[in-house]
Every structure is written in C-alpha cells, then in structure tokens.
Amino acid sequence: MAAFIGEPVQGAGGVIVPQDDYWPRIRQICDRHNVLLIADEVITGFGRTGDWFALSRYGIKPDIVSFAKAITSGYFPLGGIGVSDQIAEAIDAATDQRTWMHAYTYSAHPTGCAVALANLDIIKREGLVQRAAELGQLLLSRLKTLAAHPNVGDVRGLGLMAAVELVADQKTKAEFPPESKIGPRIHAATQERGMFTRLRGDVYNLAPPFITTPAQIERMVQILGDSTDAVLPAMRGAP
Template sequence: MATTTSDTSRLVQLDRDFMLHPVTNLRQHAATGALIFERGEGVRLWDTDGKQYIDGFAGLWNVNVGHGRKELAEAGRAQLEQLAFQPTFFGLATPPVIELAAKLARMLPGTINHFNFTSGGAESNESAIKIARYYWSIQGKGDKVKILSRMNAYHGIAMGTLSATGIPAYWQHFGPRPEGFVHLSAPYAYRNAGDLDDAGFVDKLIAELEETIAREGADTIAALIGEPIQGAGGVIVPPDSYWRRVSEVLQRHDILLIADEVITGFGRTGAMFGVEQYDVQPDIVSLAKGISSGYIPLGAVGVSDAIYEQMLQPDAMFMHGFTYSGHPVACAVALANIDIIEREQLAA
C-alpha cells in the first residue's frame, strides 16, 4: 500500500535536508524537492502517493529485465544466508564469482575469457584503462599510456574515466583532469557528416584517427576506448563500417581496443553485446548495468587470452582491485539475471 501524502512530505523534507543528488541542479532541487518512488513491477513504477509511471529510461539504462523480479531477490537472499561477503584479493574466490566469470567467457565473442569484477561502470572503465597500461608496461613499453576516446562519449565520472568522457558539461569545476587522454570526433553523422554519405564520413573519421596516431605517436598510445553505440552523448549509432575500419587501424598500429559495453551489453541493442552488431573483436570489454539489471551494484572488465598471457609474469603482482570486486551476493544475482535474459530470449 502506498504511503500517505503527509509521509511523502516528510520524506521530501528529509531529502532536502540530507541528500546530495548526482547530476542535479542542487539549487533547483532544494526548491522543488524529490520525486520519490517506492515500488516497481515490470516497466512500471509507483511513487509514494500511489501515482503510476512508465519507466521509459529503465532506471539508468540498467533495469534490463524489468522491476520486481522475485527470483532475483531470492538469489540474493539465498547467497546472503550462505556467505554474505568474501573478497577476491590474494587468490580467494567464492562459487558465484567463479561461475559468473565462466558464464561471461561463454557469452562474450572472441577470446575475452578472463574477468575482474567491480561495483559499476566507472570502476569497470577505470580498470580497463589501468589494465591496458599495465599490459604495455609489463612488456617494457611504459611509454604506451595515452588513451584515445571520442567526443560525446560517456565512460564514467571518476577522474580517469572523466578524462575519457567526451561531454564537456561533466568536466566543469572538476579540473585539472589527468593528462594522457586524446579525443577524436564522434561518429555522429547527423551533426558531423555534412554533405558526406556514410562511406565518405567514415573515410573522414579514419583519416582523423590516422592523423591523431601519427601526431601523438603510436608508441605512446595504449588503447582506444569506445561505446559500440554512444549512449549519454546522444544514442549515436555509427555507420556500419566504422568499427571494422577503426579496429583495422588499431591493429596495424599495435593499439588495444576497449569496448565500453556498460550500456550496450546484455541485450540493450538487440544482440547480447553491442560489438556483435559490428563484428569486431575487442581486446578488453567493460561491463555493468544490465549484468545485474540494477538489482545490486556490479560491474566487470574482461580481457583477451593474449592480454592475460602477458599478465602471467613471474615477478609481477597485479596490484589492482576493489573491496567489493566479485561480491558473492552480486554475482549470484547476476547469474540469475543472465538466466532470465537467456531463458526469455530478451537479446534476440
């Protein structure tokens, strides 16, 4: 049963007094107050006064299987009762994190077979950037540190991912941003192609990529990070040949490709992963959002066999991770969530 209007007023005041909302005009919010949701089922939400809404945004592009899935709550409850937490540092593991890593390896295209877990998309992309630099450093190529990304890109708002993000509004008042990030034009035909057809527009973008690599030096560039379809920057669908041609250039110059599948993964584009729409094989993949459908925070970064083999150095510790990397409850929920996606053919 929905709470009363008087309780809504109480909650709105508590929110004003104590909450610091992300990506919000705080002055306006202090005047208008919060819209407070208390229940969800399928694509619908109910606020604390009982008013019904359609969740057209699916949370933040992450509630892929819809609200109110009791089997996901049950998966979390069962794991909480058995073992609520165990880290994955120092070679430790739990059955859910192992099973999830193996499941993701079977799902992802190519040889993305090795996974490190996070609590969300920004951590996944931070991890991907660090792994790309680590990969080159342990081979004695420590100058390969620069990260190429695109304007209109969104990769998170931690300091590293903020620098990769190509939406200037997110940069304001948080500088200086870390160095070593170089932005290319977005494959946004509507805004950037002018009179060019798709083939001509892709030629222009590839020429810019080649010129940037020549200017910066391929021996200083670790990776290019990109969303298969840019999300927050405008839901920008690139021309069909774009990613294939980008991948060819990167391979020729010995630069890694990081696919940011935080939004596009787990059925958001129709395929299970966005890269499948363009038939490219990334070296590193970032995951989050739909991996658990937002029922619990979780993310992951996957690396190819070739990268993993280089990481197996006799004297090198992989000094990266988070307290909640591979949280067993989150991994149990993710396994149940992926089962729903596959069983109901949501990525078909």
C-alpha cells in the first residue's frame, strides 16, 4: 500500500500556502488510486491556521494525521498520530504473526497527556482557534503593507503563520545571491529591535503565539519594515 504525506501548509519550508483546490484534488487522486493520505499537522494542528486542523478548512479528511507542538502548546513534549477507523480496524484485527511491534520509551506518557488535556481545555475555553483566525487576518493584511518595498517579493500566510519573502527583483522574483546574506542580516536587524523568529534563506517566517495582541502585531510589522529599510535602505521610495 502506498501513501502520500504532506504538510497542509508548509511551515519551515517558508510558509507555502497551497491554492484552495490543492488538497481536495490530492484527496481525490489518492482515493482513485487507493493511496493513503497522511497529513503532517505537527505545525498546523490545534489552531495555528485558524481551524482546529488545517485540512478541515478544505473539507477533507486524511487517513492518518500526525501532530505534536500545539497539542501541549510546547509546555511538555507530546506527539502522536490519529488514524481512520479503517486503519484502526486493520491494526486491531491483525493476528499475532502479522502484528507490527513497536514502542517508544515514553509512549503514552501520562504527564504529557494530562498537559495536553489541560491545554486543549484552555484553547477551547478562551476561543484561541477563532482568535488565531482573526489575528491571522490582521497579521496578513498588515504585512501586506510591506509589499510596497521593492525587495518584498511575496507576503503570504494562513492564520497565525505568515512569511515575507525578500527578493532582488520584485518583478522576476530573482533571489539575492546567498553570499549577500540578506535574510540573516534582516533577522539580525529585527533582533536588535526586539523580535526573534525563524528564517528560511531570505524568507522571514512569523508564527506568533495565539495570545498575541493586535498592538504586538502592529509592532512586529513595524520592526520588520524598519529592519528591511535598514538593510536595504536605498530601495524604499527610491526614484
């Protein structure tokens, strides 16, 4: 049996948001060829994109979903997978000879599970998934103001994950040569101004906590704009 695995929105790869029909079509193709669909929701799961799970926004279900990070909001390490009834039944029905034996030392760690339950209660009680959706819209719309800078090639995001891509040429999207280290220099400039995040090359990624305030989002966008101007000064508003 074959399987297709992917992140609903690529995270560390530079926040690549697929077009709306991508995942429904992948689901159709997998069904047509009897291929399992595995969603890696380690980053996107439990609210990050403004839905509990990113694939649910596209109206489809994976056969297997992997998750970690936000199930405990990172306060305790816990990861896991969810499987469809069909897969669970196949596992349950396996005879001794066909059972796939595997284990991790800390599987089903009770402290991790208790932290997850408490954390999920807080996410529900405080409406943090909805908050991530609303703040995400604010973040994206404010980041889009940075697109006026001629070296901003793309601004993209879904929920509280977003990215600003810096390019040498806005029209052709030609990248800066790696040795110019534009991304790392902008990262250093944002750090000097009090913001730390993660880069992928010249793509500046943002994934703030669900409890971020609108004022902090404004500040983040301000810092990134100021840092871009500091590293690429001749560009903004240049004749």
